[in-house]
Amino acid sequence: xxxxxxxxxxxxxxxxxxxxxxxxxxxxxxxxxxxxxxxxxxxxxxxxxxxxxxxxxxxxxxxxxxxxxxxxxxxxxxxxxxxxxxxxxxxxxxxxxxxxxxxxxxxxxxxxxxxxxxxxxxxxxxxxxxxxxxxxxxxxxxxxxxxxxxxxxxxxxxxxxxxxxxxxxxxxxxxxxxxxxxxxxxxxxxxxxxxxxxxxxxxxxxxxxxxxxxxxxxxxxxxxxxxxxxxxxxxxxxxxxxxxxxxxxxxxxxxxxxxxxxxxxxxxxxxxxxxxxxxxxxxxxxxxxxxxxxxxxxxxxxxxxxxxx
Amino acid sequence: xxxxxxxxxxxxxxxxxxxxxxxxxxxxxxxxxxxxxxxxxxxxxxxxxxxxxxxxxxxxxxxxxxxxxxxxxxxxxxxxxxxxxxxxxxxxxxxxxxxxxxxxxxxxxxxxxxxxxxxxxxxxxxxxxxxxxxxxxxxxxxxxxxxxxxxxxxxxxxxxxxxxxxxxxxxxxxxxxxxxxxxxxxxxxxxxxxxxxxxxxxxxxxxxxxxxxxxxxxxxxxxxxxxxxxxxxxxxxxxxxxxxxxxxxxxxxxx
Numbered sequence: 001x002x003x004x005x006x007x008x009x010x011x012x013x014x015x016x017x018x019x020x021x022x023x024x025x026x027x028x029x030x031x032x033x034x035x036x037x038x039x040x041x042x043x044x045x046x047x048x049x050x051x052x053x054x055x056x057x058x059x060x061x062x063x064x065x066x067x068x069x070x071x072x073x074x075x076x077x078x079x080x081x082x083x084x085x086x087x088x089x090x091x092x093x094x095x096x097x098x099x100x101x102x103x104x105x106x107x108x109x110x111x112x113x114x115x116x117x118x119x120x121x122x123x124x125x126x127x128x129x130x131x132x133x134x135x136x137x138x139x140x141x142x143x144x145x146x147x148x149x150x151x152x153x154x155x156x157x158x159x160x161x162x163x164x165x166x167x168x169x170x171x172x173x174x175x176x177x178x179x180x181x182x183x184x185x186x187x188x189x190x191x192x193x194x195x196x197x198x199x200x201x202x203x204x205x206x207x208x209x210x211x212x213x214x215x216x217x218x219x220x221x222x223x224x225x226x227x228x229x230x231x232x233x234x235x236x237x238x239x240x241x242x243x244x245x246x247x248x249x250x251x252x253x254x255x256x257x258x259x260x261x262x263x264x265x266x267x268x269x270x271x272x273x274x275x276x277x278x279x280x281x282x283x284x285x286x287x288x289x290x291x292x293x294x295x296x297x298x299x300x301x302x303x304x305x306x307x308x309x
Numbered sequence: 310x311x312x313x314x315x316x317x318x319x320x321x322x323x324x325x326x327x328x329x330x331x332x333x334x335x336x337x338x339x340x341x342x343x344x345x346x347x348x349x350x351x352x353x354x355x356x357x358x359x360x361x362x363x364x365x366x367x368x369x370x371x372x373x374x375x376x377x378x379x380x381x382x383x384x385x386x387x388x389x390x391x392x393x394x395x396x397x398x399x400x401x402x403x404x405x406x407x408x409x410x411x412x413x414x415x416x417x418x419x420x421x422x423x424x425x426x427x428x429x430x431x432x433x434x435x436x437x438x439x440x441x442x443x444x445x446x447x448x449x450x451x452x453x454x455x456x457x458x459x460x461x462x463x464x465x466x467x468x469x470x471x472x473x474x475x476x477x478x479x480x481x482x483x484x485x486x487x488x489x490x491x492x493x494x495x496x497x498x499x500x501x502x503x504x505x506x507x508x509x510x511x512x513x514x515x516x517x518x519x520x521x522x523x524x525x526x527x528x529x530x531x532x533x534x535x536x537x538x539x540x541x542x543x544x545x546x547x548x549x550x551x552x553x554x555x556x557x558x559x560x561x562x563x564x
Contacts, residue, residue, distance in 0.1 A: 004345050004493070006524065006531040011348055011493045059546045066554025067561075108387045108398045116395070228547045235543025239535050243546055250550065254557040291395045298396075299459035304383040304403065 007242035008052045014248060020046070021060070021252025028064060028253070029260025031276045032216070034195035034223060036061045037122060039249065041283050050111055052242050054193035055234035059246040061195040061227045064253050065220050072217030079168035079214045083221040085175060086182040090226035093186025098233040101191055108302060117192055118287040125198055126280030133273035140270065169210045177207065186226040190233060195223040331359040332516040334504045341491055342525040349493045352520065356504055358483040369509040372416050373477045374433050375487045376505070379410025380498030386456040402456035403443025409496045410469050411438065414476030414487040422507050431505060431512065435461050435472060468492035497522050
């Protein structure tokens with residue numbers, strides 16, 4: 001069943017895109033991640049131009065994160081002050097990101113930088129996730145208890161100036177790392193079409209010691225806000241948000257996530273993390289082979305004006 | 310001045326005596342509409358070569374070239390090179406105002422139609438398309454040939470550039486037809502079909518007809534809104550996403 005995408009300007013099989021959205025939605029429900037880091041590469045690998053993929057997945061991430069954010073909000077599992085600080089700095093990050101994105105695009109180096117960034121981030125995060133979860137699985141097999149982290153433990157983050165109190169998280173920390181993290185996530189969100197939850201959540205837990213009951217809700221609020229801004233920025237500067245593609249992905253994603261979440265409840269956390277780590281590494285390796293393998297076609301065209309490619 | 314006027318009359322007489330063929334063509338559709346299930350189409354071109362008593366007799370048969378070309382576009386062609394083990398875009402060439410669509414059907418080999426100078430003048434055949442480059446003065450500068458070849462190859466792969474030798478068939482001595490494939494990724498805009506009539510290497514007549522490629526209905530609406538009202542469009546997409554997310558939360562609510 002072919003459908004014409006008005007912005008991407010190509011015909012795609014609607015069922016394949018729906019299935020793709022559903023599969024990524026399933027995984028995001030299963031692992032509790034946004035899925036942007038899987039969906040953007042999948043779209044690029046299936047022939048949707050990277051510019052359209054990145055922009056449209058930003059829209060899809062708004063939808064998938066909004067429904068989760070809403071349920072955390074209802075249960076009051078959000079630190080609104082921390083979320084606002086992250087959100088405002090995230091918006092600054094998206095503004096920087098869109099300038100870099102458009103400059104790279106004009107220079108013809110967007111695909112390269114997106115590829116290198118995916119290899120770096122996914123390789124790093126996937127590797128860390130895999131080693132951590134394998135260690136946890138081995139510990140559980142050997143019957144050793146997992147090493148506990150003491151809540152009072154401080155690190156370099158807590159010694160920085162400009163401290164601010166975040167009551168809901170019971171934190172008194174410098175705003176510098178908070179703002180830096182927000183900017184970084186917003187920047188990556190625009191550039192790579194990812195929500196950034198898989199970086200934000202570990203950072204909030206391990207660097208800032210944000211209590212686990214508010215960490216996911218708070219990061220979801222930040223993701224919804226920055227990806228909404230990213231969508232608007234892409235729409236205004238590149239005209240590259242494909243609403244038809246976004247709707248198909250959203251519908252698939254929303255349905256897939258429900259099944260994923262149900263199955264995820266019956267699996268152990270360390271096994272889930274090991275699987276997710278493998279998946280993330282696989283995407284990184286795919287990007288790496290695209291970067292280093294001799295391409296079939298060394299030439300490419302990009303449009304300046306008129307026509308279409 | 311008298312001799313000049315006399316020469317003029319002689320020329321005028323010659324023009325009426327050696328009367329050339331008239332060419333009449335018709336397209337199967339004057340418009341290609343791109344809608345949500347557009348997967349490409351085919352335009353048929355019919356032509357009639359009209360002769361009358363005054364037309365000179367031809368010792369050789371007729372040859373026809375049907376050339377459809379689309380709106381002009383400007384692109385950057387880039388070449389990947391290996392840098393530090395990674396393939397990255399290095400050399401680039403801006404190609405300015407080149408047809409975004411070029412489909413040529415001929416009744417026989419392009420080179421057999423007419424001498425190269427005539428083909429070049431008429432722009433018939435891939436190699437006679439005028440390529441101008443952003444930062445080169447000469448047209449068809451040989452230094453940029455690799456990018457020009459790459460452009461033609463990539464466009465051919467996407468179906469937007471096409472050469473079919475034998476793509477024009479004669480039904481009778483003076484009636485011919487041709488079919489031109491319009492792929493799904495065809496750019497919107499105004500197209501021109503030019504039909505060129507040759508005999509024995511000489512160019513006899515030309516007829517042309519336009520057709521339009523447009524997006525219709527919902528697709529056209531989305532495309533133009535995304536460009537002209539981009540802020541509104543972006544905000545609309547965000548609103549749509551938020552509503553979808555909220556709806557999903559309501560429908561699948563477990564608590």
